[in-house]
Structure formats: structure tokens, C-alpha cells
Amino acid sequence: MAKVIETRDLAVAFGKGDSPNIVFRHLNIAIEEGEFVTLVGVSGAGKSTLLRVIADLIPAYEGSVKVETEPDPGSRPIAMVFQAALLMPWRKIDANVALGLEGINVPEALKKERVERTLALVGLGDYGERWPYQLSGGQRQRIGIARALAVEPDILLMDEPFGALDAITRTALQDELLRIWRETRKSILFVTHDIEEAVYLGDRVLLLGDQPAHIVAEYPIAIDRTERRESEAFLKKVDEVKAGLEKAIALTNSGDRSA
Amino acid sequence: METHLLPPPSTIPPTLLSEIKTGIWQSMVIASLRHYTIGFVVGSFLGVTLGVAVALFARVEAGQAWLARVLRPIPPLAWIPFAIIWFGITETAAAFIISIGIFWINYFTAMGAVQAVDKDLIEVARAFGHRSFPALLRKVILPGAAPGILSGLRAGLGQGWMTVVAAELFGIEGIGQRMMEASGLLATEVVVLYMFSIALLYGVSDYVFVLIQQRILAWQR
Numbered sequence: 440m441a442k443v444i445e446t447r448d449l450a451v452a453f454g455k456g457d458s459p460n461i462v463f464r465h466l467n468i469a470i471e472e473g474e475f476v477t478l479v480g481v482s483g484a485g486k487s488t489l490l491r492v493i494a495d496l497i498p499a500y501e502g503s504v505k506v507e508t509e510p511d512p513g514s515r516p517i518a519m520v521f522q523a524a525l526l527m528p529w530r531k532i533d534a535n536v537a538l539g540l541e542g543i544n545v546p547e548a549l550k551k552e553r554v555e556r557t558l559a560l561v562g563l564g565d566y567g568e569r570w571p572y573q574l575s576g577g578q579r580q581r582i583g584i585a586r587a588l589a590v591e592p593d594i595l596l597m598d599e600p601f602g603a604l605d606a607i608t609r610t611a612l613q614d615e616l617l618r619i620w621r622e623t624r625k626s627i628l629f630v631t632h633d634i635e636e637a638v639y640l641g642d643r644v645l646l647l648g649d650q651p652a653h654i655v656a657e658y659p660i661a662i663d664r665t666e667r668r669e670s671e672a673f674l675k676k677v678d679e680v681k682a683g684l685e686k687a688i689a690l691t692n693s694g695d696r697s698a
Numbered sequence: 699m700e701t702h703l704l705p706p707p708s709t710i711p712p713t714l715l716s717e718i719k720t721g722i723w724q725s726m727v728i729a730s731l732r733h734y735t736i737g738f739v740v741g742s743f744l745g746v747t748l749g750v751a752v753a754l755f756a757r758v759e760a761g762q763a764w765l766a767r768v769l770r771p772i773p774p775l776a777w778i779p780f781a782i783i784w785f786g787i788t789e790t791a792a793a794f795i796i797s798i799g800i801f802w803i804n805y806f807t808a809m810g811a812v813q814a815v816d817k818d819l820i821e822v823a824r825a826f827g828h829r830s831f832p833a834l835l836r837k838v839i840l841p842g843a844a845p846g847i848l849s850g851l852r853a854g855l856g857q858g859w860m861t862v863v864a865a866e867l868f869g870i871e872g873i874g875q876r877m878m879e880a881s882g883l884l885a886t887e888v889v890v891l892y893m894f895s896i897a898l899l900y901g902v903s904d905y906v907f908v909l910i911q912q913r914i915l916a917w918q919r
Binding site for chain 2: 494496515518519521523525527528529530531538539541542543570571572586590
């Protein structure tokens with residue numbers, strides 16, 4: 440399978456001058472086409488930062504990010520879903536979903552159709568004419584997902600998209616995301632601090648830790664998705680990742696070993 | 699009670715009738731409206747434009763801070779001698795005085811409104827491909843700052859009427875001039891009539907403004 444994202448010895452630093460604050464360094468990850476990868480890690484290790492550098496919102500300090508997708512003039516290669524829905528409050532729902540379509544070369548009628556189709560895909564087909572404030576938190580988060588899907592990206596970057604939701608809504612949206620993923624076969628890199636969520640959703644779980652951070656462990660999840668949530672194997676995997684995270688936290692706190 | 703201390707309300711309608719019959723009321727109101735409109739448009743436009751620009755460009759902001767601190771506390775009326783020297787006893791001079799107060803209100807509110815725009819929304823716009831400055835300005839910064847800018851414009855609407863009268867004190871035709879004349883003759887009923895006229899004009903303009911504002915900000919709860 441082809442790699443859609445590959446980082447080589449990637450580092451990101453904030454602050455300029457002689458002693459920039461290195462967030463992570465020597466970070467190497469590769470995401471295969473159609474793969475669902477989840478990323479957990481020590482807080483402050485730069486999970487969100489990694490998504491931002493892949494999305495080219497912030498520059499790399501060292502190393503490189505390679506994004507390889509089939510170029511299609513009617514789509515954007517990468518789309519992002521944020522932790523807070525971050526809808527533009529002055530745009531109606533359909534205009535929010537259309538945000539990424541503005542500026543790409545797709546006929547207006549087709550754009551409209553895409554917006555409607557994506558809204559239906561997240562189960563909010565009748566909400567196009569409403570204002571964001573008229574929606575609940577969970578609904579707004581779905582619109583954030585629809586906005587990303589509308590640009591028909593090859594890669595979906597998701598930054599703790601369900602972190603702020605109540606448990607029931609979160610579970611529902613996780614299953615909805617899996618359904619959408621099965622239907623559209625996007626490559627997904629999904630950041631979360633919830634280990635059960637990471638194991639439930641991912642084909643693979645990556646663990647980010649140490650100081651400066653890098654990928655300290657990787658857990659392939661070979662459990663059938665219908666068997667997850669409750670099965671023995673699933674719970675064992677969750678414990679394994681939890682133990683790994685605890686080790687990573689201890690490693691991170693064991694002192695500044697930055698080069 | 700002596701009627702020149704506070705004219706009885708019953709004197710206002712006949713005064714209004716006679717002022718209308720002689721055509722004075724109409725010409726004073728129209729003249730003042732003209733100064734007011736010019737001053738409002740110019741002051742608001744410059745205030746909003748410069749306020750937005752200063753908020754967007756950090757280097758300009760550092761340069762303007764002290765200039766603003768020096769100029770801001772000077773009351774519009776203190777500019778009257780310069781207005782006369784620069785523009786003569788003209789309508790432009792009155793409009794200039796009116797525009798000064800309106801300018802500062804809009805300048806500071808527009809600057810604050812732009813600075814308060816949610817940075818996360820700017821990141822969202824960039825993530826969805828809108829990376830050029832004009833695109834960000836159009837899609838995020840201006841709509842995000844709109845509520846603040848509009849409340850600045852509304853405050854300027856009232857501030858403008860407060861300066862209209864004073865700006866006409868030095869002999870430019872309008873409500874202020876008529877009020878000065880009348881108070882010189884202790885014709886307090888005429889003064890009160892024009893006070894009410896100003897209140898009416900302000901009330902109508904503010905009412906219309908709020909209607910427009912609600913339309914523009916329909917997206918707010």
C-alpha cells in the first residue's frame with residue numbers, strides 16, 4: 440500500500456533564537472492509504488502540533504513532512520477537524536460546510552450538492568439553513584466533520600474531535616465516524632487522550648512521549664471492530680496501551696534529556 | 699413659576715408651528731442634518747479603517763499608541779479655531795468638528811474588535827485553504843469584528859448629535875446657531891423646541907440603525 444503521510448526526523452520548535460523550545464524531535468511516522476491511525480501521548484508532547492505541521496499550518500523546524508495524494512482539482516488533499524467545532528458563527532450551517540469549497544474549481548451547483556450530501560452523511564441533512572448557535576455541541580461537532588468531508592480530502596486529520604462531548608454523544612459519533620470511514624476510505628490520523636477511544640477506532644495506536652517527544656511505542660490493533668468495546672482482547676489491549684502511556688509519562692518526567 | 703426658567707409644555711406646539719410656518723425649523727434641521735451626515739460618514743469611515751489597520755499591523759500599532767494618547771483627550775470643540783483657520787466659517791468646518799469625536803470612538807472600538815477576533819477561526823480558515831490576507835480579512839476578520847464595529851458606529855451616532863450644536867456655535871447655520879440666538883433673547887421655549895428636535899432626530903436615526911444592525915447580526919443569539 441502507498442504511504443500518504445510520511446515524516447522524516449521531524450521536529451517542531453516554538454520561539455526563536457539560540458534556545459528554541461523543542462516540542463518533538465526525530466519524529467517518524469508513516470500512514471498508509473486508507474488507514475485509521477490514532478495517536479495518544481503525554482500531554483504537552485505535541486499531538487496537536489503534529490497535526491498542524493502536517494496540515495502546513497505551522498512550519499517544521501527540522502526534517503520533513505511528505506504528503507502524497509492523488510491530485511484532484513475538485514478536492515483538497517488534507518482536511519482537519521478541530522477539538523472545538525469552531526464554526527464561523529456568522530455563516531449558516533450550509534455556508535460553514537462550504538468553507539473549504541470556496542476557492543476550489545468546482546461548479547456552484549456541484550458544490551451545493553456536495554454540501555447537501557455531506558450534511559446527510561453526518562445525519563444533519565435538514566440543518567443547512569440554521570445558524571450555528573441553534574445547534575447542540577454534538578451537532579456542531581458533526582458539522583465540523585461535514586466541513587472537512589465536503590472538500591473530499593484523501594487525508595483527514597482529527598484533533599480530539601470528541602473530547603468535549605458527553606459519553607453518549609461521543610460513543611455515537613465514534614460509530615458514525617467508523618461508518619463514514621468505511622464508506623469513504625479516507626486515511627485518518629486521529630489524536631485523542633482517551634485510550635479506549637484510540638484502541639476502539641484505530642488500526643494502529645501510536646504513542647508519543649519522552650522529552651523531546653517522539654514515537655515511543657506502536658500498537659497494532661488486530662481485533663475485529665465488531666468485537667471491540669467489550670471483548671476480553673479489547674480490554675487487554677487498552678490496559679497494554681495504558682501501561683505504555685504510564686511508562687512514557689515516567690520517562691518524560693525523569694528529567695530533561697533534550698539534546 | 700417664571701416661564702423663562704422652564705417654559706411650560708403648552709408653549710412648545712405653537713412655537714413649533716410658527717418655526718415651521720416661517721420655514722426656519724426646516725432649514726435649520728436640514729442644515730444640521732447635512733453637517734451631521736458628512737461628519738458621521740467621514741469620521742466613521744476614517745475611524746473604522748484606521749482602527750482596523752492599526753489592529754492588523756503590529757508595527758503601526760506601536761507607532762500610533764503615543765500619537766493617540768496625545769490627541770485623544772483633546773475635546774472636539776478645542777479644534778474650533780483650527781477648523782475656522784483651515785476651512786473658514788463653512789459647513790466643512792462644522793462637519794470636521796463633528797467628525798473628530800466620532801472618529802475616536804470608532805477608531806478604538808474597531809481596533810479592539812479586530813484584536814478580539816477568535817484566532818482559532820483564523821486557523822480554521824487557513825486550514826481550509828484561505829491563506830491570503832484579503833481572504834482572511836473578508837472571511838474571518840471583518841465578520842468577526844462586525845459586532846464591535848457596529849456598536850462603535852452606534853455610539854458615534856449619539857456622540858455626533860452632541861457635537862452638532864457646539865459645532866454650529868461659531869456662526870454656521872443650523873440647530874445650534876438657532877439655539878444660541880434664542881437663548882440670547884431668553885426665548886427658552888425655542889431652545890427647548892430644538893432640544894426636542896435633536897432628541898427626535900437622534901431617536902429616529904438610532905432606531906433605524908438598530909434595525910439595520912439586527913439584520914446584519916442575525917447570526918447572534
